[in-house]
Structure formats: C-alpha cells, structure tokens
Amino acid sequence: MIVVPPLDADAVLWSVPPEERAGRPLLVLLHGYGSHEEDLFGLASFLPEEFVIAAVRAPLSPPFPAPGWSWFPIEGLHARRGEAVTAATERLLTWLDEQTDGPTIGLLGFSQGAVIALQALRLQPTRFAFAVALAGFVADEPVPTDAALAAVRPPVFWGRGARDEVIPEERIAHTSQWLPGHVDLSGRVYPGLAHSVSQDELDDVVLFLRQRLAAKAAPE
Template sequence: MAELPPLDPSAMLWSGPPGERAGRPLLVLLHGYGADEGDLFALAAHLPSAFTVCAVRAPLTPPFPSPGYSWYPIEGLESRDATHVTAAASALLEWIETETDAPAVGLLGFSQGAAVALQALRLAPERFAFVVDLSGYATPGPLPLDDDLARRRPPVFWGRGTNDDVIPPFLVAHTVEWLPAHVDLSGRVYPGLTHSVSEQELTDVRVFLEKQLEHLA
C-alpha cells in the first residue's frame, strides 16, 4: 500500500482550545481536492456546538497549477488505484489514534475527503460513530472489515447533486449499491446542485448531526 506523510498538526484548525475539548465528541472535517483546511472549517459555525470540530489538511500537493492540497492523486492511472485512498484513510486513522482522546469521533468529508472518510470507516468500523459524505463516493474493491461494517451498520449521511459532473457516474452507481448494504444510510439527492454544498444540504447535515448527538448522549 502507498505510504503518505503524517498529517500536519500545525495545519489543523480547531473550534476551541485544548481545555475546552475534554469529554466532547469530535467531528473531523476532510476537505476536497485542491482545497485546504479552511474550506470546510467555514461550516463549523453552522454545525452543532456540542461537537469539537477539527479541520485537517490533506498531506499531498496536487500537480501545478492546481491549488491547495489533496488526499490522493487523481491523474492518469494513479486515479484508479484504490490503495491511495486506503493510504490516506490510514494516515487519518493514525492521527486519530495517537493524537486525540475524544469519547466519540465522527467524520465529515467533501468529495475526496468524503471518499477518505468512508474508507477510514471501512478500515476501523468500531472507531467512528458516523460519517457525513458530501459529494463523495465509496471506493470500489473489498476491504477485510467490510463484513464487520455491514453487521455494525453505523449511520452515514450521503448528499449529492443531480448536476454534479465531477464524480464519475460509475462511482455514483457503485456507491448507490454499496452504501445501503453496509451502513444505516440516510441522505438526499438535491435537484440542480453541482459539485458543491447547498444551504438546504447544510440544514439536512445539521439535523443528522443533532440526531447523532442524541444517540451519543
């Protein structure tokens, strides 16, 4: 499996100082290709305040002239190698296991970040309370704990737009089939939405997160 550098703690954005994080559930935000940790962190003010929110920066730099950072390559043959998604999810897991002590952890990712979030859930089904997948997909190919995931069926919200022309149709079709077989799926397809997050989708995500807080309590 491809190896990545560890996540950079100095590049992470937190919703509160260390003294305010103890005993609170953690919501980790994973940005998309060509963005950075500030992209999704702008949503933190619209999410339930009971969570500690941490936005992390992906470890790779896309080829010039793409801006920002990426979780795995999307160029050429490398884009079809699922081990890159697994490597990114493993790097995320390593940081969570060694650097956080939250009583519960949820993941919220957009596009590439959403793919990494689902892959991390598959690598460690017992570690995550839930996943929010915005304009992302489930990576094709089996993983050793997929059967365990299907038994646990953790909550997953999947939101996507009808006009999203970034995620290839075959990946959307695979995700439509794969998610209901492995998780407790909820979500919505938003008419006219492109590869982005709408106000209605953000409202739906907040409702989903509030329900997860009720379960955690």
C-alpha cells in the first residue's frame, strides 16, 4: 500500500496575494522528481499574467541522498504502479478542494509533475480546463473515468525533447498512442533537447496558454 502524506499548504508559492486571486484562472505548477516548488515557479514571470499561478511541493521525500521532493517512488516496481500515481494525484485534488476556488483551473507539470497533471485529468475529467505536460508520460494502468475523459477531450500540450534519456521509450510509445484517443492533443518534439525545458518549448507553452485564455473569453 502506498501512503502519501497531504500536500503542505504552507509550501505553496503564489504569484499574487489572496486578495488578487478571486475570479481569475488558476494555473498549478507541478515539479519533477527530486525538485521543489521554486523550480517551475521561476517560469511564472514568463507566463501570461492573467493567470494566478500556484507552485506546489510534492508530498514525498526521495530516498537519501537524492534531494528535494517527489510525487511517487521510482524504485523498482513502484515506477510502473498506477496506485502510487493515483494516490499522489488524489492529494493534489484534496489540496485544490481545500485551498482554491478558481473558476478555471489548468495544470502544468514537468516530468513526474506531468504524470500527475495527466492523471488529474483522468480522475476528474470535467474539473480542469487544460493541461501542459512537459517531459512526462501517461501512467500505464487504466482509470475507470478514462472513457469520460475521452468524451470531454480537454486540451493538452505535450512537449518533450528528442534527446531525453530519462523517460523510457516504452512510456513515450504508450503516451503517443494513448493521448490522441482521450484528449485534444497538441505538442512538439524538440530536436537536441534533453530532459529539460528550452526557450522554444517555453514559447510554445505561452502560446498554448494564450489560446486557452482566448477560448475562455470567446462567446459560446
């Protein structure tokens, strides 16, 4: 059994104070393995200012001597168990229930954080407006609400580096097959990019986010 502690609400970094958050779209940043909430928060100044940005800290400490925090274990079989991914994602959903009330919520995750972002879409398909998944993948095991996600088909941007040697090829193959059948997929493979984020990728993410804002503002 995977035991995942709650997210630390005091560790969340916000782009604006509480009095400036009401009624604005929320973008939640989810960092990767062995990292921390300050990592992706460094991108906040480059992202559209219409969003309230919240960078959360993953709930688990990797085994010594690895630094930082993680969303789920990657040792042995844990790397393939959807149970661990779901348990961590449920902690994120609980934090959102308790700490946020934004009318629109989007997710942006890197590596493990991208896995959590996509799993959140799977668990609650109608809750999130979109997801950005960078250098990540879809967890292997089916989720009961996958069919509901395929019916909703929220927008997803999936970006990855052509020279990323961290994410196994079979995970990329599975994700490449799975995403088009469940979401409105866009994205790009970046030549020469390893397990990181490039300026070209950041530019594409900003464009994707601006498109989401424009779609939200357009009359129905």
